[in-house]
Amino acid sequence: MTTVRTLIAVVYVRKWKVCQMDVKNAFLNGDLHEEAPRAWFEKFLKRDLAHRDLAHRFAMKDLGLLRYFLGIEVAQSHKGHLLSQTKYISNLFQRARLSDNRTVDTPLETNVRYSPSDGVPLADPSLYRTIVGSLVYLTVTRPDIAHAVHVVSQFITAPTSINWGAVIRILRYLRGTPFQNLLFPSTSSLELRAYSDADWDSDRNDRKSTTGFCVFLGDSLISWRSKKQDVVSRSSTEAEYRTIAVTTCEIVWLRWILADMGVTISQPTPLHCDNKSAMQIAKNSVFHDRKKHIEIDCHFTHHHLQLGTISLPYVPLTLQIADIFTKALSVSRFRFLCDKLSMLIAIALCV
Template sequence: MVTVKCLLVIAAIKGWHLIELDVNNAFLHGKLKDEIYVSLSPGFGEKEDTRSKVDYSLFTRSQGSSFIALLVYVDDILIASNDTATVHPLKVFLDHQFKLKDLGSLKNFLGLEVARSSKGISLSQRKYTLEILSDTGYLGCKPVKTPMEQDVKLSRTDGVPLEDAKVYRRLVGRLLYLTITRLDITFDVHILSQFMDSPRQPHLHAAYQVLQYLKSAPGQGLFFLANSSLNLSAFTDFDWAGCQDTRRSLTGFCIFLGNSLVSWKSKNQAIVSRSPAEAEYRAMAITVCELVWLSSLLSGLQLPPTVVSLYCDSKFAIHIASNLVFHERTKHIEIDCHFVCDKIQYGFLQTFQVSSKNQLADCFTNALGLPLFSIMMSKLSLIEIHAPA
């Protein structure tokens, strides 16, 4: 889904044409009794076609000034190109091979509703959200302003176990797919997904509050500005020992391509961090891994590499990332230190000052149409930071 968002952002900025195709009879109704081996279509094996090394479902072709990108997910195909003349021969070839339905300009892809204007591209899951509210009986509920109370601490041992855990699991599973465009519920759904094995009454009550929050704005989503740069920037933060059961720290990051939000995550760290500085630095390392992957993906979409901006609120983490000085307090995170330091030395990563909190709020306002990014980054307290020389 990050690949889809990046492709839409580039198309919005560069004015590429977006076309959707659908394969007829992708699934046979009969049961297969023999082993089936599938090979790549010969048309994509030619030299002028390039398969992305970081996302095998992405194919690109460049011929002179013409560029075309083809993204495949099972039987759904998305084509982006700056030259419509090159798209028609490709559609004819694919139709000859697979029998396709040409759905025209992109309107809906994998349940994502796409609307385009001269200002940019809007991405939402309004229909999917209304279906969730209708199936759970919350279509007429009273909306609330926040998906989860800020002081709520859910645990595996609090409350009475649910008699039917399937109701909770199905609801959280559907909410997980909704986080593709609703990052304002990502943190809360991440918390709820930790109790899938043995859900309890407080967990279900918290999930229902998320539904009440969705009722307030079911069509909320992302907006990719057409007037924007194509530079990568990222914000990262952590919650030290935030998990009530394991005391693992929570990593959160948001990555922008220009002014458009394309990737975010809220996840527990793999190990227990012994200090806030360690937790912050591990959050930086996880964010840098995502930035490296995104940089490789964008290079295949004809975007030249640029220096990436990374923002965090820990002076200690910034210092050890920019200086090759290690001591006893940092030797247990030395591997992550070397990884981030290498990216800074090679010129891939650079840190900058944050002028004010309003700068971050403006970014989310442009990306989401929200007055402020509320829950996931509500505890983010950005301060003046600068990498030591």
């Protein structure tokens, strides 16, 4: 979905129209001697799009301007285009059998730590798994719940009553914010900028840290992540540096995707970090004992810093947008960062 969001952001800035086509049996038209998706794509590219030859070659239907796709609603306002899943959220309440109308201000309670041993194991975990899976898909347009969904996803194997309570809290937050939309401003620029943050030793069960990052194309949020790190970091600097390396990978990939769309970025992409020690490691080409356990990440990040793919400007913690993807926050802090994510409260168009 990151590619789709990137494409949409580029299309709207360039004032192109986004239309929707329903191809009924693309894979059955003609003999394909290679892997089906790739062969179909190559066959698709060979058709003359300017003369609408596709309708003669494939069984397809023109659905007009894009308004609804796979549960995602697309609407237009005076500020730009909006992506939301309002109808999807409404159906989610029904699947979860959430009958009350209570709401909360944040998707996670502040300072709460969850453990596999907390609470009573659910007799039938199927509903928990269904709802969490649906919440994962909802994060396509709701970055504000990304960290909360990351937390409850860790207990998918053996959920307990405490874990289910955390899921219900996310749903009650959604109950109070059903019209929260992801905004793609039509006046945005086409320059990348990223924010990288880590919460060291955040999981008291395995002592692993949490990685959080977000990437903007101009004012449009196109990529984000909240994920537990694969290994235990021995310091906050190490945790932050691992996150910088992961974010650098995302930037390299996005720059490649944008180039493929005809958007060339000649300047280094700013990767905002609030850990000065991690920034110094990236800029230092001498690798000593302090760095040897993260040597590959060091070489990779330093290479792209020297190459001019990224720059590492310092950002104070108060303005670190990626903070929302690493931990549960107070109401005031959470709302402040939500405003920075290019999200807009508006009534979306539902099918």
